Amino acid sequence: xxxxNETVVRAAGLGITIVYASLIAWLFVRxxxxxxxxxxxxxxxxxxxxxxxxxxxxxxxxxxxxxxGEARAAFERADPARRDALTQFYTAYAFYREGWGxxxxxxxxxxxxxxxxxxxxxxxxxxxxxxxxxxxxxxxxDELKAELERGLRVEASDxxxxxxxxxxx
Amino acid sequence: xxxxxxxxxxxxxxxxVTLLGGLRPGSAVVLAPPSLFxxxxxxxxxxxxxxxxxxxxxxxxxxxxxxxxxLNGGVLVAALLAASAQVFSxxxxxxxxxxxxxxxxxLVLLINTMAASPDRVRVLRSLAVTFGAAFxxxxxxxxxxxxxxxxxxxxxxxxxxxxxxxxxxxxxxxHPAAGYVAFAAIVMFLVALSLLPSVARSxxxxxxxxxxxxxxxxxxxxxxxxxxxxx
Numbered sequence: 001x002x003x004x005n006e007t008v009v010r011a012a013g014l015g016i017t018i019v020y021a022s023l024i025a026w027l028f029v030r031x032x033x034x035x036x037x038x039x040x041x042x043x044x045x046x047x048x049x050x051x052x053x054x055x056x057x058x059x060x061x062x063x064x065x066x067x068x069g070e071a072r073a074a075f076e077r078a079d080p081a082r083r084d085a086l087t088q089f090y091t092a093y094a095f096y097r098e099g100w101g102x103x104x105x106x107x108x109x110x111x112x113x114x115x116x117x118x119x120x121x122x123x124x125x126x127x128x129x130x131x132x133x134x135x136x137x138x139x140x141x142d143e144l145k146a147e148l149e150r151g152l153r154v155e156a157s158d159x160x161x162x163x164x165x166x167x168x169x
Numbered sequence: 170x171x172x173x174x175x176x177x178x179x180x181x182x183x184x185x186v187t188l189l190g191g192l193r194p195g196s197a198v199v200l201a202p203p204s205l206f207x208x209x210x211x212x213x214x215x216x217x218x219x220x221x222x223x224x225x226x227x228x229x230x231x232x233x234x235x236x237x238x239x240l241n242g243g244v245l246v247a248a249l250l251a252a253s254a255q256v257f258s259x260x261x262x263x264x265x266x267x268x269x270x271x272x273x274x275x276l277v278l279l280i281n282t283m284a285a286s287p288d289r290v291r292v293l294r295s296l297a298v299t300f301g302a303a304f305x306x307x308x309x310x311x312x313x314x315x316x317x318x319x320x321x322x323x324x325x326x327x328x329x330x331x332x333x334x335x336x337x338x339x340x341x342x343x344h345p346a347a348g349y350v351a352f353a354a355i356v357m358f359l360v361a362l363s364l365l366p367s368v369a370r371s372x373x374x375x376x377x378x379x380x381x382x383x384x385x386x387x388x389x390x391x392x393x394x395x396x397x398x399x400x
Contacts, residue, residue, distance in 0.1 A: 006172045010237045013176025017244050020181060024188050033197040 032081075040081015051087055052078045063090060064135070068098035085123035089131055089141055092116035096138075096148055100168045105151035114148045117141055137169040170366045175229060176241040182361040183248035189354035190255025194344040203254035206272055207261065211253035213279040214296075215246075220283060221292040222368035224249070229366055249365070256358050259351050260303040262340055267311060271303065289367050296362065300355050308348040315340045 026045075032038045043049040059074030071094045079087035095113030099106035121127050121141050129141035138144045147169060157163065193199040203211070218224040229242030261271045278299055282292065314327065 007235075007237065009172045010176045010241050013173070013180065014237070014240060014244065016177060017180040017184065017248070020184050021248075024184055027188070028191065028200045028202055031200055033199075 034080070036080035037082060040079075040083045044081065044083040049081065049083050051084045054078075056087055059087075059090065063094055063097075066097070068094040082119055083123060085120045085129050085141075086131065088116050088120035088123060089129055089144065092120060092141075092144055092148070093138065096144060096151075097168065099151070102164050102166075107152060110148050110151045114145065114152065117145045117148060121145065137167075170228065172238075172241075174364060175238075175245060175366070179361055179364060180241075180244050180248045182357055182364075183245075183252035186252040186354050186358045186361065187248070187255045189350055189357070190252065190259040192350050194346040194350060201258065203251075203258040204261070207254045207257035208250075210257040210272075210275050210279060211250050213276070213283070214253045214257075215250060217279055217282050217292060218362070218365070221287055221289050223289040223292050223362065224365040225368055249361075252358055252361070256300065256355065259354060260300060260307055262307055262311060264340065267307075267340065271307070274303075275299075293359070293363055297359055300359065304348075304351060304355055308343070308351055311340050312343055312348070315342055 026041070027038070030037075030041055032041055040049055055074050055078035059071045059078060062068070062071035062074055072091055075087050075091045075094070078084075079091075082088060092113045092115075095109045095116060099109030099113065120129055124141065130139060131141075132139050138147065188200075191200045191202060193201055215224070219226060226242070226246060229245055230239050234242070257275060261275070262268045282295060287295065
């Protein structure tokens with residue numbers, strides 16, 4: 001009986017330790033910055049993570065009205081754990097549109113946009129994210145990433161005077 | 170040692186130290202993995218613990234134990250190594266001359282402890298003093314020298330100090346919670362070390378033998394009334 005109890009304790013201990021060690025390893029790999037990211041990451045790992053659809057719709061509405069700060073706040077509320085590819089795509093798109101300028105682009109906003117689009121690509125199945133919507137010129141995460149990277153690079157075409165006539169996408 | 174201590178309490182304590190040791194509170198919480206050098210120091214520390222009898226690996230892993238018990242022992246050893254590495258990583262400053270000095274300090278101290286070959290109690294005391302001193306230096310002294318939120322006099326002293334040391338000693342300011350987290354991790358680590366399966370008191374060599382004087386006691390047989398068959 002005593003031996004049986006000891007076996008149960010040892011097996012339970014091994015199980016607890018493995019689960020705890022896996023959780024710690026996951027935390028070190030994922031580097032969640034907030035508690036919401038921890039809980040969101042864990043719930044998404046078991047397929048239980050859902051975004052706040054109302055907040056996402058609000059954000060999309062703000063985005064289409066060129067209210068980018070408000071849009072990002074709503075997207076942040078919709079996806080506090082940053083685990084939804086579509087919301088991260090629109091967050092990045094809001095950074096892109098706000099940072100876009102006829103003469104120069106805002107590197108800080110573009111940098112944050114690049115981080116968000118990288119998250120979106122990492123979360124999308126197979127890294128492929130296609131988002132078609134009316135009035136939206138950038139339809140994939142790859143295009144958005146390329147636009148943001150182009151904006152962050154200094155190249156000869158930046159000094160082309162015709163650049164001021166290019167459209168915002 | 171009970172099965173619960175070996176299979177649950179100690180691994181959970183060491184894993185918690187591993188987690189807390191990597192925690193760097195700030196505007197964004199970062200979990201820092203141990204540096205390569207701290208892994209080397211961790212191996213040396215486990216060597217010191219084994220040599221002093223503070224940890225006897227054979228008591229948690231040997232051929233006569235069941236496979237499950239040996240698995241528990243293996244997990245305990247792995248958790249001990251991970252926690253040791255994180256504690257060294259936690260106590261070593263992040264950059265500059267202090268990082269080099271602390272690394273050398275830990276290395277020399279561990280090698281010296283191995284050479285001195287102290288017993289379990291002395292090793293545990295020595296580790297408490299070493300970790301305590303490193304904690305005070307990193308989280309109190311260096312932090313005070315690098316704190317940008319001080320008054321004018323403090324700022325002036327910092328600028329002078331930075332000028333004299335060519336900026337080699339000052340560190341990035343730490344979050345106020347960092348010191349408390351580090352303190353909790355160190356205390357937990359020392360408690361866990363003291364709970365490790367050690368050599369039984371009766372099997373330790375007496376001090377006069379360990380210190381090298383007197384030599385082993387001579388074996389003497391008094392054959393009073395005893396007749397040996399070959400005599």
